[in-house]
Amino acid sequence: MRVLLTGAAGFLGSHLVDRLLADGHHVVGMDNFLTGQRANLAHVAHEPRFTLVEHDVAQPWPDLGPVDAVLHFASPASPNAASPYGYPNLPIETMLTNSQGTYYGLEYARRYAARFLLASTSEVYGDPQVHPQPETYWGYVNPVGPRAVYDEAKRYAEAMTMAYHRHYGLDVRIVRIFNTYGPRMRLDDGRVIPNFIVQALRHQPLTIYGDGSQTRSFCYVDDLIEGIVRLLHVDAAPFPVNLGNPDEYTILELAQTINRLLQNPGGLRFEPERYLEGDPKRRRPDIQRAKTLLGWWPKVPLEEGLRRTIEDFRHRLHAQSPD
Ligand code: NAD
Ligand code: UDP
Numbered sequence: 001m002r003v004l005l006t007g008a009a010g011f012l013g014s015h016l017v018d019r020l021l022a023d024g025h026h027v028v029g030m031d032n033f034l035t036g037q038r039a040n041l042a043h044v045a046h047e048p049r050f051t052l053v054e055h056d057v058a059q060p061w062p063d064l065g066p067v068d069a070v071l072h073f074a075s076p077a078s079p080n081a082a083s084p085y086g087y088p089n090l091p092i093e094t095m096l097t098n099s100q101g102t103y104y105g106l107e108y109a110r111r112y113a114a115r116f117l118l119a120s121t122s123e124v125y126g127d128p129q130v131h132p133q134p135e136t137y138w139g140y141v142n143p144v145g146p147r148a149v150y151d152e153a154k155r156y157a158e159a160m161t162m163a164y165h166r167h168y169g170l171d172v173r174i175v176r177i178f179n180t181y182g183p184r185m186r187l188d189d190g191r192v193i194p195n196f197i198v199q200a201l202r203h204q205p206l207t208i209y210g211d212g213s214q215t216r217s218f219c220y221v222d223d224l225i226e227g228i229v230r231l232l233h234v235d236a237a238p239f240p241v242n243l244g245n246p247d248e249y250t251i252l253e254l255a256q257t258i259n260r261l262l263q264n265p266g267g268l269r270f271e272p273e274r275y276l277e278g279d280p281k282r283r284r285p286d287i288q289r290a291k292t293l294l295g296w297w298p299k300v301p302l303e304e305g306l307r308r309t310i311e312d313f314r315h316r317l318h319a320q321s322p323d
Helices: 011-022 038-044 091-111 148-168 192-201 221-233 251-261 288-294 302-320
Strands: 002-006 026-031 050-054 069-072 115-121 172-177 206-209 215-217 240-243 248-250 268-271
Touching (some): 002 011, 011 026, 011 038, 069 091, 115 148, 115 221, 172 221, 192 206, 192 302, 206 251, 221 240, 221 288
Parallel strands (some): 206 268
């Protein structure tokens, strides 16, 4: 297969590059390094089956030749306004990447009769009123709230993807990704696991927004990539498919686990003012559809995934400021 993958220099994108190359495919990566890192692709720079095209997906795409699949993963993904890479600081880019970028990706797939796979998100469920969240739930999103630039753009991207399927018969897939973590996330990404690991490695208090009672369900990256590859290859109806780990933790439990694993003397710091309107109170995927359709479910327990992630973060932090 020849695959065109947007967001290839990002966290998930670079892991997908590795997996697709390992499976024998050719990969054309497209990225403008808005939130991605060149280091994530340094190890494939000389791989003959990999090409990198530096391009903003929200601008008309160059013709890069026939492909069998277009995987659209480009988009800022962190909701944290305290990080320069958080989508609150990249609001227009986030909306255009998911609207215009999705349109150009769909057009590219249509031109070459390729399969199109959209990286959507659990954020389409907003601050959910149904728990856990099945794909049949339509969500609870404030269209003028602080998260809207991401949530509504992803909802638009899903609607556009279905329009191409219904109108042109394009072969499409939509994956709704729930909180995923692992090696190669930016140290300054702003999402909760990178923040907590960096703080713990520096022996600082972990910053808990609100009282820490909000929940998330964390999926290790290898599990997620396996699910995405299965969804790419399966002969499936074009329904959205949730991929995530249904083991649910409060943010307080997550912080305590990371402090214990790293024996962090820094403790915790509660920052109520940082808990934003629209921050989902509970999130956990219903993965029955993925189990039935793909025979998929996550295998890596939280502590094991955190240990692997901590090793990568320790290495990169040390390379930044060896002492
Ligand atoms: P990331 O920020 O590490 O990767 C995103 C990549 O997209 C970066 O390399 C960035 O430079 C690139 N990009 C952004 N805008 C671009 C543009 N206009 N043109 C070209 N490239 C552009 O984030 P991630 O966690 O790897 O997320 C990847 C995808 O998965 C995103 O679409 C995100 O919404 C989705 N997702 C991720 C998670 C998660 O938990 N990691 C959860 C739900 C959805
Ligand atoms: N969070 C926190 N401290 C941090 C970063 C995040 O308590 O340093 C909280 C955040 O308010 C949210 C949860 O952790 O309730 C998950 O945040 P993240 O940014 O990882 O992603 P989200 O699931 O909200 O998109």
